[in-house]
Amino acid sequence: MILTIAWREFRSLFLSPLAWVILAVVQLILAFMFLGHIEQYLIWQSRLLGMDDAPGLTEIIVAPLFGNAAIVLLLIVPLITMRLVSEERRNRTLSLLFSAPISMTEIVLGKYLGILLFLLLVLCMIALMPLSLHLGGGIDLGLFASGLLGLGLLLAGFAAIGLYMSTLTQHPTVAAISSFGALLLFWILDWSGEGTAGNGSVLAYLSLLNHYEPFLRGIFDSADAIFHLLFIATFLVLSIRHLDADRMGV
Amino acid sequence: MNAEVLVDIKEVSRFYGDNQALKNVSFRVHKGEVLGFLGPNGAGKTTAMQTITGNLAPSSGSVTIAGHDLLEDPRAAKAAIGYLPEQPPVYRELTVDEYLDYCAALNRIPQSQCRPARETAKAKCGLSDVGRRLIGNLSKGYQQRVGLAQAVIHLPPVVVLDEPTVGLDPIQIREIRELIRELGKEHSVILSTHILPEVQLVCDYVQIINKGELVLSDSIGGLQHHLKGASHTVAFRQAPDLSVLEQVAGVKSVQREKDPYLRIFFEPDKDPTDEIVKLSVKNKWGLYEMRPGRVSLEEIFVELTTDEPASQEAVA
Numbered sequence: 335m336i337l338t339i340a341w342r343e344f345r346s347l348f349l350s351p352l353a354w355v356i357l358a359v360v361q362l363i364l365a366f367m368f369l370g371h372i373e374q375y376l377i378w379q380s381r382l383l384g385m386d387d388a389p390g391l392t393e394i395i396v397a398p399l400f401g402n403a404a405i406v407l408l409l410i411v412p413l414i415t416m417r418l419v420s421e422e423r424r425n426r427t428l429s430l431l432f433s434a435p436i437s438m439t440e441i442v443l444g445k446y447l448g449i450l451l452f453l454l455l456v457l458c459m460i461a462l463m464p465l466s467l468h469l470g471g472g473i474d475l476g477l478f479a480s481g482l483l484g485l486g487l488l489l490a491g492f493a494a495i496g497l498y499m500s501t502l503t504q505h506p507t508v509a510a511i512s513s514f515g516a517l518l519l520f521w522i523l524d525w526s527g528e529g530t531a532g533n534g535s536v537l538a539y540l541s542l543l544n545h546y547e548p549f550l551r552g553i554f555d556s557a558d559a560i561f562h563l564l565f566i567a568t569f570l571v572l573s574i575r576h577l578d579a580d581r582m583g584v
Numbered sequence: 585m586n587a588e589v590l591v592d593i594k595e596v597s598r599f600y601g602d603n604q605a606l607k608n609v610s611f612r613v614h615k616g617e618v619l620g621f622l623g624p625n626g627a628g629k630t631t632a633m634q635t636i637t638g639n640l641a642p643s644s645g646s647v648t649i650a651g652h653d654l655l656e657d658p659r660a661a662k663a664a665i666g667y668l669p670e671q672p673p674v675y676r677e678l679t680v681d682e683y684l685d686y687c688a689a690l691n692r693i694p695q696s697q698c699r700p701a702r703e704t705a706k707a708k709c710g711l712s713d714v715g716r717r718l719i720g721n722l723s724k725g726y727q728q729r730v731g732l733a734q735a736v737i738h739l740p741p742v743v744v745l746d747e748p749t750v751g752l753d754p755i756q757i758r759e760i761r762e763l764i765r766e767l768g769k770e771h772s773v774i775l776s777t778h779i780l781p782e783v784q785l786v787c788d789y790v791q792i793i794n795k796g797e798l799v800l801s802d803s804i805g806g807l808q809h810h811l812k813g814a815s816h817t818v819a820f821r822q823a824p825d826l827s828v829l830e831q832v833a834g835v836k837s838v839q840r841e842k843d844p845y846l847r848i849f850f851e852p853d854k855d856p857t858d859e860i861v862k863l864s865v866k867n868k869w870g871l872y873e874m875r876p877g878r879v880s881l882e883e884i885f886v887e888l889t890t891d892e893p894a895s896q897e898a899v900a
Contacts, residue, residue, distance in 0.1 A: 335689075335690070335692070338686070338689040338690060339690075342675075342686050346675065346677060346678075349677040349678075350677065425671075425673075425675075425676075426669060426670075426671040426673055427673040427674065427675060428673070429634075429637075429639050429667065429669045429673050430673035430687070430690070430734065431690070432637075432638065432639045433637045433638055433639055433662060433665060433666075433667040434662060434687075434690040434691055435658075435659045435660070435662040435663040435690075435691060435692060436659070436662075436690060437658070437659070581638075581639065581640060581641050582640075582641045
């Protein structure tokens with residue numbers, strides 16, 4: 335049942351130009367950045383050769399690429415998630431789901447999974463770029479995998495917030511702006527602190543950035559992974575609760 | 585009535601903030617009945633429909649569908665319902681076939697039976713030619729049919745239709761009514777509308793709801809029985825005083841209608857026709873027209889839903 339909803343959600347994305355445009359734009363921008371990083375690497379190459387403990391290809395190209403991808407997708411994910419519930423509410427199609435013999439949890443998970451499927455596609459497209467380097471040069475696959483996992487978890491978190499914001503309103507634009515705002519806030523939460531998750535500040539702990547960076551440095555800390563999972567679960571539960579409350583009409 | 589009770593609504597109330605949209609509404613629908621739900625705009629029709637189908641939870645009271653409580657066992661209860669909301673819940677970007685397949689899957693029809701279920705629903709609703717067209721490109725009437733096909737695709741025992749004929753052309757309206765009557769044979773149908781002749785044509789039972797309260801609940805037959813012969817419309821060339829007419833045996837009251845007509849209300853079993861004709865001849869009132877004034881459903885509706893207690897007796 336969840337899969338049925340997920341699959342329709344995924345297919346509907348591709349029935350409008352939105353998904354294609356998003357894939358194209360993300361790819362174009364990231365490819366441009368990717369090429370920029372490669373060029374930088376070529377400029378630095380001679381100097382790197384002289385250093386003892388020089389950073390490798392992966393650290394110079396792949397890690398910043400994933401870092402940039404996170405920012406770009408922070409802008410893009412709200413645009414994908416905005417329609418999820420709000421548009422159904424607006425077009426009055428939500429009652430189709432509400433009167434079908436399925437639970438609210440299945441509806442929310444189905445929709446979430448549909449978006450995850452799309453984001454997985456985006457992730458694969460991004461991963462292809464560094465992998466192309468592997469043909470010629472050989473990259474640090476461990477670091478690459480850790481970065482990819484981090485990015486995946488981060489995107490899943492973005493999607494969960496986006497889904498929640500979409501349940502709150504019937505205007506997709508409002509959903510997009512509020513989820514963008516929420517994401518940005520979670521991102522910059524720790525700008526003033528400059529701290530890491532370790533120093534005890536709540537803001538530092540809540541900052542998504544602080545839980546993403548270790549992955550880019552190749553550190554897989556299960557605490558960070560669990561933070562992301564909890565983050566996702568929180569917003570999914572909130573979405574389910576909100577849809578239920580909606581039906582109660584409180 | 586021994587038929588199986590499919591919908592059992594008990595003292596359902598529903599609040600929107602301070603505004604009470606449904607006040608202790610209770611009714612039952614048996615298998616094979618078509619129930620018409622009438623009411624002016626804002627009377628609570630849609631709220632009632634949404635409550636029955638689980639789109640809204642009642643603030644108090646219970647809804648039981650085919651023996652399953654909607655709150656305790658929502659999955660089984662919802663599986664027994666097909667719902668067509670006011671606006672057909674269709675995805676404009678899908679084709680009719682894709683959409684119906686999706687609905688079939690949502691209603692847990694096994695994959696192998698999806699196709700036959702879809703074809704049956706399409707044939708029922710006259711959609712066989714448009715299966716491959718995008719729903720967004722179909723006319724309103726066809727979208728309505730798609731909505732209807734969606735509601736009956738899993739052959740639910742109870743079908744709930746919220747104003748199913750709005751926005752259709754007269755031929756489509758007839759077809760949809762035909763279809764509703766057809767559905768009424770195998771399913772129970774609850775239908776909300778504000779088109780009165782529709783109720784007289786397709787429904788077995790009528791309920792009139794106003795400001796959240798059920799003000800009338802009767803079978804069409806019973807209703808027509810009340811309506812017949814409770815009044816006459818007459819016209820005289822030389823009309824006597826109303827008070828004179830009121831003294832005729834059996835007459836309850838006399839009202840002036842549009843000139844020159846008078847409306848004479850009387851006790852149902854004491855028809856004063858003969859007496860009035862005799863008096864007219866004797867006193868030269870010049871009676872030239874007299875017809876049984878059947879109160880139409882329209883009038884009952886207006887009387888029950890506007891706050892004029894005086895006219896209530898016209899129904900009784």
